[in-house]
Amino acid sequence: MRTIAHRRVPRAVFDYLDGGAEGEVTLRENCRVYDDVTFRPRHAVAFADCSLRTRVLGFDLSLPFLLAPVGYSRLMHPLGEVGAARAAGKAGTAYILSTISGHRLEDVKAASTGPVFYQLYLMGGRGAAEAAMERARLAGFSALFVTIDTAVSGIRERDYRNGMKELISGGPLKKLPFLPQILSRPGWLAGFLLDGGVPALPNVVIPGKGPMPLIDVAAALAESAVTWSDLAWIRKAWTGPIVIKGVLTGDDARRAVDEGAAAVSVSNHGGRQLDCVPSSLRALPEIVKAVNGKIEILMDGGIRRGTDIVKALCLGARAVLCGRAYAYGLAAAGEAGVNRAIEILCADLDRTLRLLGCPSVADLDRSYVNIPRNWEADESVP
Numbered sequence: 001m002r003t004i005a006h007r008r009v010p011r012a013v014f015d016y017l018d019g020g021a022e023g024e025v026t027l028r029e030n031c032r033v034y035d036d037v038t039f040r041p042r043h044a045v046a047f048a049d050c051s052l053r054t055r056v057l058g059f060d061l062s063l064p065f066l067l068a069p070v071g072y073s074r075l076m077h078p079l080g081e082v083g084a085a086r087a088a089g090k091a092g093t094a095y096i097l098s099t100i101s102g103h104r105l106e107d108v109k110a111a112s113t114g115p116v117f118y119q120l121y122l123m124g125g126r127g128a129a130e131a132a133m134e135r136a137r138l139a140g141f142s143a144l145f146v147t148i149d150t151a152v153s154g155i156r157e158r159d160y161r162n163g164m165k166e167l168i169s170g171g172p173l174k175k176l177p178f179l180p181q182i183l184s185r186p187g188w189l190a191g192f193l194l195d196g197g198v199p200a201l202p203n204v205v206i207p208g209k210g211p212m213p214l215i216d217v218a219a220a221l222a223e224s225a226v227t228w229s230d231l232a233w234i235r236k237a238w239t240g241p242i243v244i245k246g247v248l249t250g251d252d253a254r255r256a257v258d259e260g261a262a263a264v265s266v267s268n269h270g271g272r273q274l275d276c277v278p279s280s281l282r283a284l285p286e287i288v289k290a291v292n293g294k295i296e297i298l299m300d301g302g303i304r305r306g307t308d309i310v311k312a313l314c315l316g317a318r319a320v321l322c323g324r325a326y327a328y329g330l331a332a333a334g335e336a337g338v339n340r341a342i343e344i345l346c347a348d349l350d351r352t353l354r355l356l357g358c359p360s361v362a363d364l365d366r367s368y369v370n371i372p373r374n375w376e377a378d379e380s381v382p
C-alpha cells in the first residue's frame, strides 16, 4: 500500500503522510520496537472460530482496531475522511474524525454504518471548539478524543523540503520550484482540482468569520494548546465519553483518570510531534500499571501488521488505532484501498491468533509474549 501510494500521490503529499518529526527517531522506533516482543505460542490446539470482537467505550466492534484521526485525508484522495469512515463502518469498526478534516462532519457521520468519534483540537478558540462539539453531538458522534500532545505543531522536515507551505499558501513564484512533483502525478492532480483544490476546514468555523483556511492551521495550533484546565469546560460542552489521546507516562495517565476520562490513548502522534520520546508500545506497560484497570487503554503508533496489534493487546491495550496503515491505502486507491488495508490486517489477526493458539482477542494477555527484561524492571516505575 505504501509503495502504491508513493507512486500515486505527489512527493509533498506522500511525505506529509509518511514522515515524522525532526530526525524521525520516534517514527522509526515506533515500528522497530515490535521486534523486541516475541510470542509464546500454545501449539497443538485448533479452533473452528477465531473471534476478533472487542468492546470499546461501550461499543461492540468486530475488530480490535479503529481508524485513527488523520488530518488532511482529503489531500490523499478526494473521498478522504468520508471514504475512510465508510470503510470502517463496513468492517464493523469505529472511525475517528480529525478536527483537520476536509469534509463536513455531518457527511462523514452519514457515510458510516459504525460508530464515529470526534478528535478535538482547540484551533480557532473555544467558540469554534464548542460549535464543533455541538455539531458533532447533533450529528451522532459518540465520543470525543482530546489530543494533548500538540501544544505546537511538530516540525516535519520533509514538509519543509517539499515546499508544503509554499504549495498551500505561496504565490505563483514561490510555488514554482515545487511544482514538478505535483505535475508528475497528473491522475492525483486532476482529482485534486476537480475536488476544488486546497480545502478549507468545514468543521472549524470561527464565529463571525467562517471556516478556517488550511494555511492558518499551524499558527492556530500554536495558539490553542489543550491544557488540563481546559478539560473542565470541555466536559461541560461534551457530556459523552472523553478519551485523552497522546499519553506517554504513568503520571499523565493518572491525571486523565482523575479528570474523568473514559479512556486514554497511548500515543506519540505517530512520531510526528516531539521526537525522541519512547515508542508507544514501550510506554504501554507503565501506563497499564498506572491506570490499574480503572479505565480503558487504547494505543497507536507503528502498527503495520496483525502481529503488531496482537502484541499491543497482549501488553494491555483494549484495542489499537491504525493511522498510516489505512492512510497508505487511502492514498493508493481511495476507499477501496482502505477496505484492502483493513482486510489485510484482519487476515493477519485471524492467522496470528490461530498460530498462537488463542481463540479470541479477548483472551490475549501477557502469558502469550516475552518482553525484554528491562521492560519488566520499568513496571516498578511509580
Ligand SMILES: Cc1cc2nc3c(=O)[nH]c(=O)nc-3n(C[C@H](O)[C@H](O)[C@H](O)COP(=O)(O)O)c2cc1C
Pocket: 016, 017, 018, 030, 068, 069, 070, 071, 072, 098, 099, 100, 119, 147, 245, 267, 268, 269, 270, 271, 272, 300, 301, 302, 303, 321, 322, 323, 324, 325, 327
Ligand atoms: C498524516 C497524519 C495526520 C495526522 N493527523 C492527526 C490529527 O489531526 N489529530 C490527531 O490527534 N492525530 C493525528 N495523527 C496521528 C494519528 O492519529 C495516530 O496517532 C498515528 O498516525 C499513529 O501512528 P501510525 O501512523 O504509525 O499508525 C496524524 C497522523 C498522520 C500520519
